[in-house]
Amino acid sequence: MKEQFTPKIVGFLCNWCSYAGADLAGAAKLKIMPSLTVIRVMCSSRIDPNLVLTTLLLGADGILIAGCHPGDCHYEKGNYYARRRFALLKKVIKTLKIDPERLQLSWVSASEGKRYAEVVNQFTEKIKKLGPNPIQTKPYL
Amino acid sequence: MNTAENESYSPKKGAMISIKDSIKETVISFFKEALEKKIFDAILIPVKVPAGDSYTWILIEDVSLFKDAAPISPIMPVQGANALSSLTRKGKGNLKIAAIMRPCEIRAAIELSKLKQVDLENVHLFSFDCPGALPLSDYVKNPSKGEEIFESFFTENKWNEKSIKPICKMCDNFSLPNCDLHFGILGTEKDKLLLIPNSIKGEGVLNEMGIAFKNDLSEWKKKVEEIKEEKEKIKKENYNNIQPMVEGLDNLAQTFAKCIGCHNCMSVCPICYCRQCYFDSEVSKFTSDNYLLRAEKRGAIRFPTDIILFQSGRMSHMSLSCVSCGMCEDVCPASIPVAQIFSYVADKTQKVFEYQPGRNVGEPLPLKEYKEEELQEIKKLVNDSVSQE
Numbered sequence: 001m002k003e004q005f006t007p008k009i010v011g012f013l014c015n016w017c018s019y020a021g022a023d024l025a026g027a028a029k030l031k032i033m034p035s036l037t038v039i040r041v042m043c044s045s046r047i048d049p050n051l052v053l054t055t056l057l058l059g060a061d062g063i064l065i066a067g068c069h070p071g072d073c074h075y076e077k078g079n080y081y082a083r084r085r086f087a088l089l090k091k092v093i094k095t096l097k098i099d100p101e102r103l104q105l106s107w108v109s110a111s112e113g114k115r116y117a118e119v120v121n122q123f124t125e126k127i128k129k130l131g132p133n134p135i136q137t138k139p140y141l
Numbered sequence: 142m143n144t145a146e147n148e149s150y151s152p153k154k155g156a157m158i159s160i161k162d163s164i165k166e167t168v169i170s171f172f173k174e175a176l177e178k179k180i181f182d183a184i185l186i187p188v189k190v191p192a193g194d195s196y197t198w199i200l201i202e203d204v205s206l207f208k209d210a211a212p213i214s215p216i217m218p219v220q221g222a223n224a225l226s227s228l229t230r231k232g233k234g235n236l237k238i239a240a241i242m243r244p245c246e247i248r249a250a251i252e253l254s255k256l257k258q259v260d261l262e263n264v265h266l267f268s269f270d271c272p273g274a275l276p277l278s279d280y281v282k283n284p285s286k287g288e289e290i291f292e293s294f295f296t297e298n299k300w301n302e303k304s305i306k307p308i309c310k311m312c313d314n315f316s317l318p319n320c321d322l323h324f325g326i327l328g329t330e331k332d333k334l335l336l337i338p339n340s341i342k343g344e345g346v347l348n349e350m351g352i353a354f355k356n357d358l359s360e361w362k363k364k365v366e367e368i369k370e371e372k373e374k375i376k377k378e379n380y381n382n383i384q385p386m387v388e389g390l391d392n393l394a395q396t397f398a399k400c401i402g403c404h405n406c407m408s409v410c411p412i413c414y415c416r417q418c419y420f421d422s423e424v425s426k427f428t429s430d431n432y433l434l435r436a437e438k439r440g441a442i443r444f445p446t447d448i449i450l451f452q453s454g455r456m457s458h459m460s461l462s463c464v465s466c467g468m469c470e471d472v473c474p475a476s477i478p479v480a481q482i483f484s485y486v487a488d489k490t491q492k493v494f495e496y497q498p499g500r501n502v503g504e505p506l507p508l509k510e511y512k513e514e515e516l517q518e519i520k521k522l523v524n525d526s527v528s529q530e
Contacts, residue, residue: 049457050419050450057450059438070513080511087493087519088508092457095489097388105519106526119527139441140394141449 007061007127011036011120012051014044016074017109018066024113032117033124036064043067043075044082044105049089052103056093059136062102062127066119069107079107101130152317155325155337155361156347156354164295167334168212168269168324172239173204180349181265185224185240187214194284198224200238212241212267215291217274220468221246222411226258233260241267243274245466247318248499249411252462255506258414265346269324270316270365272300273309277471295326300368301375308467308480311376316365319501322346328364335361383478383485393449396482399475400452402445406469406479412459420451456486461507462498463487 013019019040025032041047044067055063065086067079086105094100106119135141160167172184188199189209196214198221201207221242228238242250247268253259272294280287290304301310309315317323321343325335338344338354347354386396404421407413419425425447436442463483470480491497493516494507 048419050454053450053453053457054425057447057453058435077511080513081508083516083519083523084494084508084511087516088461088490089457090519090522091490091493092453092460092486095387095486096393096453096456098390098393098453104526105523107523115527122527135390136438137440138390138394139436139439140398140443141390 005128005132006033007035007124007132008059009036009062009064009120009124009127010055010060011038011064011066012041012044012047013038013108014067014074014079015040015042017068017072017107018044018116020110021066021108021112021116024111025116026113028113030113030117032120035062035124035127036120043073043078045075045078045085047082047085049085049092052089053093056098056102056133057135057141059133060102061130061133062104062123064104064106064119064123066106066108066116069109072109098135099130099133102127102133150340152323152337152339152358154354155335155356155358156352157329157356158334158336158352160332160334164324164326164334165211165213168241169207169210171336172212172241173207175239175346175350176202176204178350180237180346181239182236183238185221185228185238185242186210186212187221189214194281200228213269213271215275215287216277216280217243217246217466217468217471218277220249220409220411220466222249222253222259223409225250225264226253226411226414229260229264230258233263235263237263237265239265239267241269243271243466244268244315244318244320245271245312245464246411247320248314248464249466251319251499251502252412252464252506253414254502255504256412256414256462261502265322265342266318266320267322267324268318268320270326271309271312273302273305273312273315274467275304276306279304300327301371306467306471306480307379307478308465308470308484311372311379311481311484312465313369313372313376314465315368315372318499325358325361325365327368328361337361379481380485380488383481386478387482387485390449393452397448397452397477399477400445400448401475402448402451403474404451405472405474407451407455409468409472410455410459411466411468412462412464413455420447420454452482456483456490460487460490461494461496463491464498 052063067082073079104123108116175181183200183202185200187196190197195218247266250259254261275287321340323337323339325337329335338347465484467480473479496507
């Protein structure tokens with residue numbers, strides 16, 4: 001029987017909303033797939049495109065960036081900047097055709113434990129369908 | 142440069158100047174006169190090096206030192222914006238400076254001013270209709286032949302010359318950047334040159350010098366548009382050639398397989414202004430265990446590592462401000478068409494924010510501003526990322 005593929009996803013969660021949302025999901029004992037490795041950042045706008053590219057090119061199957069809903073940022077406007085950075089990064093990856101699908105931005109507030117679980121589960125399903133990151137088989141990259 | 146003024150400024154009239162000896166001499170005599178009349182304190186201008194095989198930027202205060210100056214030089218060994226940045230990075234100073242640079246250099250200078258690496262307040266930017274530059278490697282092999290070829294652009298009026306840098310062949314932004322004064326070479330009679338004010342500041346210079354600007358610009362504009370159209374076609378074709386080179390991991394790996402990891406492209410890039418690049422820092426280096434693990438997983442690992450990471454990282458860091466000056470390609474020892482690749486990617490990323498680097502000093506960098514309602518495509522992606530049950 002073929003071994004089932006469990007994707008390795010790296011999640012950059014903002015400290016004030018999404019990380020708290022993840023905490024709540026855990027406290028509420030919601031079912032979350034064990035695919036996500038969480039990295040807590042102070043704000044979603046802190047995520048330099050290099051961090052994401054490094055993660056992706058070193059072989060992560062998916063990358064989730066999560067922050068507060070627009071208008072709710074702890075620093076007032078960080079997530080708007082994050083959205084712009086994400087748009088730029090997505091365009092670069094799309095132009096180079098390095099699986100833009102493996103990159104996702106979501107808004108999860110501190111009270112949305114359920115939404116957090118859904119985001120993670122649905123993204124994991126999506127990555128499962130995509131399969132492992134092909135970069136893992138390319139010695140020359 | 143005053144932003145509010147510049148935003149609304151579009152040149153209507155220019156001053157027709159008679160060419161004495163050559164375009165070069167005419168431009169130099171203009172600057173000499175301006176220095177003598179104390180309109181500027183110093184001129185930043187490319188000057189031929191004593192050995193005669195290259196050019197360098199010199200800040201001239203003394204009129205007698207213009208002997209080897211070449212306002213329109215055949216090569217671009219140092220990006221003018223970098224020279225201007227060295228000069229004004231720590232503040233504007235009290236000297237009034239005029240700098241004559243290629244349109245791409247002006248655009249880079251404007252981007253650097255937004256990044257606080259150039260102070261344009263006491264600087265008057267001069268530009269000209271740029272025929273392109275010769276590849277540095279070609280020129281140094283035979284400087285006198287290079288001079289000859291470049292000279293023929295003006296005497297024989299051949300602007301789509303094959304010997305210029307590939308990025309210059311496809312440059313449709315070769316005329317009238319956001320400068321103060323512009324030398325119009327195209328569309329004029331053979332012995333005439335147009336001096337076009339392109340800002341209130343530029344008009345001020347002409348008024349101070351007592352040069353009337355009443356000549357019509359339509360012939361010049363027509364010729365510029367004509368060449369622009371040709372160049373746009375070449376650009377499109379070129380992008381079509383570049384596209385397959387950078388699409389997909391395998392093609393990327395092949396395109397950059399030659400890369401020796403020297404980071405020359407980054408160090409000459411006017412936009413890459415960081416004192417230390419992330420890719421030169423220890424943060425980007427890993428332990429041998431990490432490399433062994435990667436080799437184990439992939440079967441092998443190539444050194445220097447992370448070439449694609451370096452290139453794509455640079456694309457996401459500076460492509461929004463990329464002015465397609467071609468410095469990176471000029472210095473690549475492995476002859477990778479870096480500038481054409483970056484131009485292709487930059488064209489895509491800049492369109493996301495409808496941004497054109499160097500278009501206007503007052504326009505903020507795309508990553509430094511935002512609107513609440515924008516990027517509908519991304520908004521839709523974010524919304525679609527979870528379907529609430």
